[in-house]
Amino acid sequence: MTRKNKNFGSQSIPLRPRDGICGLYASSSRLSYSLSVVVLAILLLGVSTGVFVGAGDTVAEASGSAADGLAAAVIAPPELTAADYPTIAGVNGRVTVWLVAQLHLWFAAFVLAVPIFVFIIEAIGMRTRDKRYDEMAYEFIKISITAYSLTAILGGLLLFSLIVFYPHLFQYLSGVFGESMFYYALLFFAESAALYLYYYGWQWLQGGFRKWVHLTLGLLLNAAGTTLMFLANGWVTFMMSPAGVDPAGVFAGDTWAAMHNYLWNPINLHRFIANIAYGGSIVGAYAAFRFLSATRPEERAHYDWMGYNANFIAILALLPLPFAGYYLAAEIYAYSQQMGITLMGGIFAWLFIIQAVLIGTLFLSANYYLWCGMGRSDGAQRYNKFIKYLAIVIIASFLVWFTPHTLVLTNEELKVLGGPYHKYLGPLGIMPAKNTAVNIMILFTALSFLFYRRSNRIATVAWVKAGNTAQLALYTAGIANLLFLGVYHGYFTNTVYKVAASIPQVMTTLIVIVVSLGLDSAMYRGAREVAPLNWGRVPNRAQYALFLLAVAFTWLMGLMGYIRSGIRQHWHVTDVFRDNSLDAYTPTLGYAANVVSAGTILFMAMVIFIFWLSQVSSRKTPTEGFGNQAEGR
Amino acid sequence: MSTAVQKPVIPRLLQAALVIAGIYAGFWLIFDLILAQPIPQSLMVMYMFFVVSGVFMVFTFTEESARQLIAPIRALVEDQTKKTLRNVVFIVVPALAAVAVFFQLQPSDEAPLELRSIHPAPPSSVKIFGKRYDLMSLENPYRHLEKDDPEQFQELVAVGGEVYIRNCQYCHGDKLDGKGPYAQGLNPVPLNFQDIGTIAQLQESFLFWRIATGGPGLPKEATPWISSMPIWQEFLSEEEIWQVILYLYDYTGHRPRSWEHE
Numbered sequence: 001m002t003r004k005n006k007n008f009g010s011q012s013i014p015l016r017p018r019d020g021i022c023g024l025y026a027s028s029s030r031l032s033y034s035l036s037v038v039v040l041a042i043l044l045l046g047v048s049t050g051v052f053v054g055a056g057d058t059v060a061e062a063s064g065s066a067a068d069g070l071a072a073a074v075i076a077p078p079e080l081t082a083a084d085y086p087t088i089a090g091v092n093g094r095v096t097v098w099l100v101a102q103l104h105l106w107f108a109a110f111v112l113a114v115p116i117f118v119f120i121i122e123a124i125g126m127r128t129r130d131k132r133y134d135e136m137a138y139e140f141i142k143i144s145i146t147a148y149s150l151t152a153i154l155g156g157l158l159l160f161s162l163i164v165f166y167p168h169l170f171q172y173l174s175g176v177f178g179e180s181m182f183y184y185a186l187l188f189f190a191e192s193a194a195l196y197l198y199y200y201g202w203q204w205l206q207g208g209f210r211k212w213v214h215l216t217l218g219l220l221l222n223a224a225g226t227t228l229m230f231l232a233n234g235w236v237t238f239m240m241s242p243a244g245v246d247p248a249g250v251f252a253g254d255t256w257a258a259m260h261n262y263l264w265n266p267i268n269l270h271r272f273i274a275n276i277a278y279g280g281s282i283v284g285a286y287a288a289f290r291f292l293s294a295t296r297p298e299e300r301a302h303y304d305w306m307g308y309n310a311n312f313i314a315i316l317a318l319l320p321l322p323f324a325g326y327y328l329a330a331e332i333y334a335y336s337q338q339m340g341i342t343l344m345g346g347i348f349a350w351l352f353i354i355q356a357v358l359i360g361t362l363f364l365s366a367n368y369y370l371w372c373g374m375g376r377s378d379g380a381q382r383y384n385k386f387i388k389y390l391a392i393v394i395i396a397s398f399l400v401w402f403t404p405h406t407l408v409l410t411n412e413e414l415k416v417l418g419g420p421y422h423k424y425l426g427p428l429g430i431m432p433a434k435n436t437a438v439n440i441m442i443l444f445t446a447l448s449f450l451f452y453r454r455s456n457r458i459a460t461v462a463w464v465k466a467g468n469t470a471q472l473a474l475y476t477a478g479i480a481n482l483l484f485l486g487v488y489h490g491y492f493t494n495t496v497y498k499v500a501a502s503i504p505q506v507m508t509t510l511i512v513i514v515v516s517l518g519l520d521s522a523m524y525r526g527a528r529e530v531a532p533l534n535w536g537r538v539p540n541r542a543q544y545a546l547f548l549l550a551v552a553f554t555w556l557m558g559l560m561g562y563i564r565s566g567i568r569q570h571w572h573v574t575d576v577f578r579d580n581s582l583d584a585y586t587p588t589l590g591y592a593a594n595v596v597s598a599g600t601i602l603f604m605a606m607v608i609f610i611f612w613l614s615q616v617s618s619r620k621t622p623t624e625g626f627g628n629q630a631e632g633r
Numbered sequence: 634m635s636t637a638v639q640k641p642v643i644p645r646l647l648q649a650a651l652v653i654a655g656i657y658a659g660f661w662l663i664f665d666l667i668l669a670q671p672i673p674q675s676l677m678v679m680y681m682f683f684v685v686s687g688v689f690m691v692f693t694f695t696e697e698s699a700r701q702l703i704a705p706i707r708a709l710v711e712d713q714t715k716k717t718l719r720n721v722v723f724i725v726v727p728a729l730a731a732v733a734v735f736f737q738l739q740p741s742d743e744a745p746l747e748l749r750s751i752h753p754a755p756p757s758s759v760k761i762f763g764k765r766y767d768l769m770s771l772e773n774p775y776r777h778l779e780k781d782d783p784e785q786f787q788e789l790v791a792v793g794g795e796v797y798i799r800n801c802q803y804c805h806g807d808k809l810d811g812k813g814p815y816a817q818g819l820n821p822v823p824l825n826f827q828d829i830g831t832i833a834q835l836q837e838s839f840l841f842w843r844i845a846t847g848g849p850g851l852p853k854e855a856t857p858w859i860s861s862m863p864i865w866q867e868f869l870s871e872e873e874i875w876q877v878i879l880y881l882y883d884y885t886g887h888r889p890r891s892w893e894h895e
Binding site for chain 1: 664668670672675679680687691694695743744746750751752753754755756757768769811821824828829833836838839888890891
């Protein structure tokens with residue numbers, strides 16, 4: 001195996017001190033518009049004039065100990081000592097940057113995702129002329145507005161934290177990515193402009209051509225947001241799999257080569273899909289919050305419908321996510337054996353077990369919500385008897401999904417088992433078993449959805465029996481193929497075929513889902529309603545399942561974010577820029593889990609605050625007897 | 634919901650308890666009794682947690698079923714006629730919890746559990762035989778002979794086999810299953826190369842590093858350094874190490890991890 005970053009070169013170019021313009025977020029909302037703009041202006045001005053990164057310095061000159069052996073005016077990573085990392089009494093720099101970056105990322109994922117599905121829902125509303133879709137899309141984007149300004153504020157805080165605690169790293173990165181950071185800042189303005197026009201112009205740009213203009217604004221908003229994410233992903237993945245630099249880290253001058261590094265596209269794909277699933281889950285939590293605090297039946301019905309749609313979006317994006325994650329992990333392994341083993345066989349292997357548990361929790365929550373939702377219609381009772389079989393398969397797949405390869409054993413257990421691996425459960429600990437299990441979990445989640453959508457209707461087409469038989473045959477063949485691919489290619493061929501088998505596995509799953517849903521749609525066209533679907537008639541337990549979905553997603557992202565960053569170990573930029581701070585060690589699993597959990601609690605508290613704000617904004621207190629006008633009348 | 638639901642013959646709560654107990658007993662029967670490979674406690678706790686969650690999901694997804702499930706608990710707390718039973722339960726349950734805690738906290742001679750990394754991540758490069766090897770790009774110099782000169786390849790495998798029998802089988806076993814004559818005296822026990830989760834998951838450069846530097850060459854993350862694997866670069870030549878690696882894969886039928894299609 002060889003590394004794929006072949007853009008090494010020895011060319012050195014002068015560092016332009018004023019290239020250190022950093023990317024940053026700033027935005028505004030009704031609440032914090034002014035604050036965000038001020039943050040944006042100060043940061044842009046400060047960084048572009050070199051105030052924060054030491055105008056006039058070169059990277060190599062930035063540290064006394066770093067200048068040795070490096071020519072001035074070369075963008076090269078300095079050799080730092082612990083003294084080169086500024087400290088603030090009572091503040092842990094690493095934990096600060098860690099938490100702020102994670103909070104920023106959570107909010108950014110949310111505000112990037114919401115416009116994607118808002119755009120789709122608006123388009124559906126335009127096509128179906130169903131006003132409810134348009135109203136729901138508007139309510140979704142309304143929630144994201146406050147989160148948007150928080151994203152900007154946290155982005156500014158992250159920037160300041162990096163400059164304060166890791167100035168040399170930031171200077172090196174801004175030397176390599178200065179241009180893209182500058183365009184990032186400009187693009188951020190474009191995104192903000194598109195967002196405000198899109199949001200504030202919603203009621204104005206209604207009907208006919210105006211609606212098309214509005215939809216186009218939504219498209220522009222998404223294009224800008226997604227491009228922003230891709231740019232930032234380039235910087236992050238450069239730190240993992242540097243390209244466009246020589247083995248000593250000297251930048252060759254080609255920013256595109258640095259941006260288009262080995263792990264850029266795998267991260268782009270994974271984050272794009274994950275953000276949609278995450279956005280859906282947060283909006284689902286919002287709907288659950290409003291449902292639980294609703295006092296009127298029509299309010300409960302509205303937020304029940306909203307929660308259902310949010311959950312649908314989350315599940316839809318969740319289905320391809322394990323494959324995108326596997327693709328990313330496989331690429332990390334292909335880039336570096338060391339990173340790959342650290343990730344899943346070494347120090348982080350146990351965090352991956354927690355990850356597996358959380359992913360399973362997502363599937364359980366989503367399924368439980370669907371099963372509870374079947375109670376909206378009395379017609380669903382026909383299908384209740386099947387739920388236990390779905391549960392058996394999903395739970396069994398889940399147990400396989402999180403079974404570890406290396407077990408935690410007492411000495412007595414070690415003696416009984418005769419080694420650290422379990423003879424029969426050990427083979428479930430490696431990826432072929434897990435890929436098979438997660439694909440079956442996905443298939444049965446889709447089956448839960450099929451039952452749900454049939455709950456209040458009876459198909460009237462003549463070929464119902466043939467259609468059902470075809471669906472059964474499709475599922476049977478699909479599962480047989482998944483098992484064959486998983487068992488044969490996973491255990492009886494070499495790793496090339498084992499990894500490659502994951503592609504036909506996921507294709508099998510997607511084909512089964514798409515074809516069976518297509519068949520179902522055709523069968524139930526013009527179907528007879530057996531019992532009405534009563535929105536709002538759903539137990540509160542289902543709403544807590546939506547909350548669990550959002551919390552599990554948040555926790556999962558925090559955990560995986562730490563792992564992605566942590567596999568660089570003692571490197572700021574893998575193999576080229578060493579971290580020599582006092583914190584350049586991998587924390588214990590317990591410590592890392594505590595930091596991630598603290599971040600999750602903090603984020604959820606902020607999200608609940610945003611939900612509460614959305615309620616406060618619609619409340620009005622009568623002012624009779626307080627204002628002068630009242631007295632004058 | 635609107636249709637009448639029959640009262641179950643066996644109360645729902647009892648049904649749920651029986652299902653959970655049945656699954657636990659099933660695990661015990663299959664893994665402890667039939668297969669003689671018990672599920673470790675750490676894993677069993679995780680399994681049962683999600684089994685219990687799944688059972689309660691199935692028993693509560695309809696309103697009626699959820700009501701029936703909690704009815705006995707609600708009656709126990711609210712029904713005045715069950716006062717005696719309530720008092721008994723409220724004494725017995727905390728008492729059982731106290732007994733469980735007592736036994737859990739009792740000091741034992743058992744060594745604490747360890748999350749030891751059996752496959753620690755290799756360094757980027759390593760110094761072996763006085764030379765620095767880049768483990769990211771290092772390949773078995775004899776591997777190409779498998780296609781180019783199968784006869785010579787088999788000769789090298791045979792040489793590797795001799796090296797193995799002379800040096801490795803005492804711990805790793807003559808069947809490469811980790812059950813050599815000395816294996817019982819070692820902790821951690823020698824690896825079973827037949828297991829799909831060991832050498833089949835690794836590149837040959839990883840094996841070269843582990844064999845050459847042995848237990849003392851383990852990185853920090855693989856603490857505690859209690860592996861008894863010798864530093865084989867002090868006893869074997871570089872060629873012999875590569876040859877024994879050929880033998881390990883040949884005998885077990887596994888293929889080394891690679892990124893090239895055959």
